Every structure is written in structure tokens, then in C-alpha cells.
Amino acid sequence: MGNARWVALQALGRVNADDGYSNLVLDQALKKANLDSRDSALASALFYGVLEHRITLDWVISQHSKKPIHQISLPVLDCLRLGIYQLVYMDKIPQSAAVNESVKLTRLSKREQASGFVNGVLRSFLRTGCDLKLPNAIEEPFLNASIRYSCPEWLIRMWNKAYGRENTLQLLVALEGRPPLTARINPLRGTDKQLLEIWESEGVKAKAVTGVCHAVRLEETGSVDRLPGFQRGEFHIQDLASQLCCYALSPQPGERVIDVCSAPGGKAFTLAQMMKNQGELLAFDLYEAKVRLIEQGAKRLGLSIIRAAVRDAREEAKGLPKAQRVLCDAPCSGLGILRRKPEIRYKNSNTLDSLPDLQYLILCKSSELVEENGILIYSTCTLNPKENGKIADRFLSGHPEFAPYPLRLPQGIAKNAWEPDHQITLMPHIHGTDGFFISAFQRLR
Numbered sequence: 175m176g177n178a179r180w181v182a183l184q185a186l187g188r189v190n191a192d193d194g195y196s197n198l199v200l201d202q203a204l205k206k207a208n209l210d211s212r213d214s215a216l217a218s219a220l221f222y223g224v225l226e227h228r229i230t231l232d233w234v235i236s237q238h239s240k241k242p243i244h245q246i247s248l249p250v251l252d253c254l255r256l257g258i259y260q261l262v263y264m265d266k267i268p269q270s271a272a273v274n275e276s277v278k279l280t281r282l283s284k285r286e287q288a289s290g291f292v293n294g295v296l297r298s299f300l301r302t303g304c305d306l307k308l309p310n311a312i313e314e315p316f317l318n319a320s321i322r323y324s325c326p327e328w329l330i331r332m333w334n335k336a337y338g339r340e341n342t343l344q345l346l347v348a349l350e351g352r353p354p355l356t357a358r359i360n361p362l363r364g365t366d367k368q369l370l371e372i373w374e375s376e377g378v379k380a381k382a383v384t385g386v387c388h389a390v391r392l393e394e395t396g397s398v399d400r401l402p403g404f405q406r407g408e409f410h411i412q413d414l415a416s417q418l419c420c421y422a423l424s425p426q427p428g429e430r431v432i433d434v435c436s437a438p439g440g441k442a443f444t445l446a447q448m449m450k451n452q453g454e455l456l457a458f459d460l461y462e463a464k465v466r467l468i469e470q471g472a473k474r475l476g477l478s479i480i481r482a483a484v485r486d487a488r489e490e491a492k493g494l495p496k497a498q499r500v501l502c503d504a505p506c507s508g509l510g511i512l513r514r515k516p517e518i519r520y521k522n523s524n525t526l527d528s529l530p531d532l533q534y535l536i537l538c539k540s541s542e543l544v545e546e547n548g549i550l551i552y553s554t555c556t557l558n559p560k561e562n563g564k565i566a567d568r569f570l571s572g573h574p575e576f577a578p579y580p581l582r583l584p585q586g587i588a589k590n591a592w593e594p595d596h597q598i599t600l601m602p603h604i605h606g607t608d609g610f611f612i613s614a615f616q617r618l619r
Contacts, residue, residue: 178213179256179275180282182220186252189225189517196225196517222352223263224255225516229324230306231255234262237307238298241291250288253279257296261304269300319346328523329509336559341601345557348603353513355395356414358444359388360475362451363408366390372402385586388447389417407475412440415510415555415600415610420444422581422612423499423551427452430497434487434540435504437464439471439480445501446477456494458485487536496545504533506554506561510609513602530560537569541576541617549579550615555608557599562611566597570615579614 185203188194200221204214224231235254236243243251257276260267273296280289311318316334320327323346333342357380359366366388373380378401383389390409395401403409420441425431427450433442436457446455457468457480468482487502507526508518537552544550552569554561570576578596590599600610 177207177209178216179220179279181207181209181213181217182224183249183252183256183279183283185217185221186224186255187249190248190252196222196515219264220256220259222516223259224252226350227259227263227324228255228520229326230262230321231258231324233308233321234258234299234306235295238295239291247285247288249283250280250285250292253277253283253285253288253292254295257292258299261296261299262306273297273300319343323347323350325349325512325519326523329519333557337557337599337601341603344603345601345609348601349512351513353413353511353602353608354606355392355398356383356412356417357390357392357409358412358417358447359390359409360407360443360447361388362447362476363403363406369403369408376402378402383414385584386414386417386421387584389414405474410440410443410471410475412444413608413610415605415607416441417444418583418587418600418605418607419501419503419551419553419610419612420448421583422614423501423549424582425449425453425455425499429499430454430495431456431499431501432494432497432540432543433457433501433503434485434536434543435459435502436468436482437461439468439482441501441503442468442480442482443471443475443477446472446480447475449479451477451479453479455480456497457482458487460484460486488532488539491539491542494543497543497548498545499549499551500540500543501551501553502537502540503551503553503555504536504561505529506533506556507558509556509558510600510611511555512609514608526558526560530565533561533565534568537565538573541569541573541615544617546617546619548617550576550617551612552615553610553612555610557601557609557611562599563593563597563613566613566615573615576615576617579616581612581614 181203185199188199189196232243253276257272260272277289277293280286280292308321309317316327316330319330325346359369370380379393381391398411425445425448431445436442437459442457459465462484465482465484472480507529512519541550580595581598597613600607
């Protein structure tokens with residue numbers, strides 16, 4: 175038990191110090207620690223739990239600490255966060271263990287002088303019956319929601335303005351907890367029925383997504399690369415939103431398709447499969463290491479039409495042939511994938527300011543690659559109108575050679591009343607996907 179908490183504490187420290195991606199940091203920490211499955215599960219639950227609920231946890235600490243939050247060293251603060259997370263959210267852990275193990279962590283992290291402080295704060299919280307004492311929901315609705323759902327107040331205000339109060343509340347609820355795991359079965363390597371039967375015989379919980387060909391929900395899989403069929407290239411992991419983005423582009427066998435910001439390659443893989451591995455798919459990324467990931471994935475899945483290369487999407491399209499279909503899945507703030515990368519919610523809102531101009535530049539450069547009558551898709555994995563609909567509108571107003579192109583999506587995918595036919599914002603609580611934006615354009619003759 176102590177080892178799991180120590181691993182979680184160290185991983186939290188690395189996310190704080192190095193601004194690292196939570197999934198990569200935790201994977202590295204678990205491999206290094208070599209914990210058994212039970213302790214690995216506990217370490218993961220503690221790590222993600224503290225990241226997801228940090229605003230709530232810090233609110234509790236501020237209510238019971240005589241020392242202001244900003245004056246508490248990060249290792250000690252994480253010891254407190256771990257303790258309070260267990261007291262509030264983990265019913266199966268005895269309260270005494272939550273307190274005592276958190277105090278032990280101060281010694282393991284060489285902050286023994288803070289052990290009394292940690293013990294005092296946690297026991298003060300215990301004496302209240304672990305009451306969060308949230309701000310008044312009527313007098314301070316945004317602050318109340320911020321602390322209840324551990325989401326920054328500026329982000330809740332932005333969503334409330336963009337999507338309305340009811341959508342925002344449902345979105346906040348949907349963003350709690352771990353996200354669904356969705357795979358796309360590779361039709362070039364077998365049928366859905368064959369792989370689903372194999373998974374069922376192995377005790378893997380899998381269910382086909384209604385209306386979306388080859389999309390499957392997975393549960394309790396353990397390590398994905400050990401699932402039957404993975405090494406044989408019979409499927410790849412891809413959220414339903416990204417699969418729907420590929421359906422919107424709808425490439426045909428024999429066409430030329432360009433994916434301008436491709437890594438790690440999931441959309442390129444799905445597009446190549448939709449093309450029946452016939453034609454040409456150029457997949458680009460800015461970094462060589464990420465290009466290698468695309469190449470490795472394409473090889474595993476048997477997708478020979480994918481040609482991956484390094485390219486800066488901001489540059490002129492010199493020497494590149496025009497394509498019938500171009501996908502511009504632009505770099506973004508990632509506000510639609512908070513369940514997968516909870517650390518994103520704590521970034522300063524000012525970091526978003528420069529993104530729209532970058533996204534617009536990449537979209538403009540990508541449009542140069544589209545041939546006459548060709549289709550251009552602009553997409554992001556964020557929920558921010560400035561990075562989504564406003565970019566799409568700005569592009570159309572500045573590019574009369576393009577027209578809105580009505581989105582082609584599977585039946586059952588609900589459209590939002592506030593959006594035109596060529597745009598859709600996918601929402602976790604409405605569509606069962608990551609938060610995602612898709613817009614489509616067609617180059618005129």
C-alpha cells in the first residue's frame with residue numbers, strides 16, 4: 175500500500191516539475207516501480223484522482239491549513255492532496271490509513287519536519303466529518319461549480335457562454351472519471367465478428383458501437399498491446415470522435431489523401447483502411463520521432479499506402495501534389511480531452527491566446543493542398559469556440575474559393591441546433607466521445 179502511494183507521489187511531482195503528460199509520466203513510474211497489479215491499480219487511481227480533483231482538494235486544504243497554499247512546498251502539498259483524496263473519494267480505504275500513510279510520505283520524501291503539519295490538517299478535516307463546505311451555489315454559482323467539479327472558473331464561464339448552463343453542467347459531470355476506451359477493428363485483417371468472438375472467449379468486454387462501422391467499446395482490458403489481435407494489426411485504439419472525423423472526410427479507394435498534422439497516426443490508419451489500402455496517403459508531422467510512430471503503426475496494421483514524413487504544416491506546400499481530400503487536425507488547447515489528460519485543466523488561460531492565429535495559419539496553408547472539388551476538414555480536440563467555429567468562419571470569409579460542405583456522419587450522431595451543417599461540436603455527454611470539433615469545406619471550380 176505504501177509503495178503505491180509513494181509511486182503516485184513521485185509521479186505527481188514529475189507532472190508538477192516537468193509539465194509532463196500524465197499518461198507518459200505514470201507509465202514510466204509504474205514500469206520503474208514494478209508493483210503488483212493491485213498496487214499498480216491503487217497508484218493509478220491515486221495519481222489520476224489527485225490530478226482530476228486538485229481544485230477541490232486545494233479548497234479543502236485552504237479551509238484547514240493556517241499556512242496559505244502558495245507557501246506549502248509541492249511535495250508536502252501533494253502529500254496532503256493524496257490524504258484528502260482518499261478521505262473524500264475512496265470509501266474502501268480506512269480513514270486512519272489515509273492519514274497515517276500520508277504522514278509517512280512526508281518522511282519518504284525527506285520532508286519529515288512537515289509530518290505534524292500534514293497530520294494536523296488531515297485530522298482537522300476529519301473532525302468536520304469530511305465536509306467540503308462548498309461556496310453557496312446561488313450566490314457564487316461559478317465558484318461552486320469550479321470546486322465541486324475541480325474545473326477552473328474561467329473555463330466554466332467560457333463554456334456557459336458558449337454552450338449554455340445545462341450543457342455546461344452535464345459536460346462537467348461527464349468529464350469526471352476515466353474516459354471510455356474505443357478501438358477500430360481493421361477490416362483488412364479480418365471481420366468484426368471474428369475478433370469480437372476471440373475477445374469474448376478471452377473474457378475481454380467489447381461491444382460494437384451502433385451505427386459506426388468497425389468501432390468497438392472496450393472495458394477492463396488491461397494492457398492494450400497484450401490484447402488478442404493487437405500484434406497482428408487487427409485493431410488500433412482510437413476515440414469515437416476521431417473515427418467520426420475520418421467518416422466526415424470519407425476518402426475513397428484510389429484517391430490521394432493528405433493528413434497534415436498526423437501523429438501519432440490514428441486518423442491516418444482509419445483513413446487508409448477506409449480507402450481499402452488503395453491510393454496514396456501522405457501523413458506528416460513536425461518531429462522525426464512522431465513520424466516513426468506513424469510508420470510503426472502503419473506497418474503493424476498492414477497499411478502500405480501510408481507515406482510518413484517530416485513537414486512543418488505552417489510552411490508553403492512546395493513540391494507537394496494536390497489531394498482530393500485533406501485533413502487538418504490542428505494543434506489545440508486540448509480542452510476536450512480533460513478526462514485523458516487532467517493536467518490540461520490547470521494551464522493558464524493566457525496560453526490559449528496564441529493558438530487561434532497558429533491554427534488559422536495551418537488551415538490556410540493546408541487549403542493550398544486541396545484540388546478543385548476536393549474536400550478539406552478542419553478539426554480539433556478542444557471545446558473552445560475561438561479555436562473551433564470562429565476559425566472555420568474566419569477561413570470561409572477569407573477564402574471565397576471554398577464553400578461550406580455539409581458534414582457526412584453516421585445516422586444517430588445528433589447535430590447541435592446552434593451550428594451550421596458543415597460544423598459539429600462533439601460532446602462527451604451528448605455523443606459519448608471526447609470533446610471534439612469538425613468542420614468541412616469544399617474547393618470550388
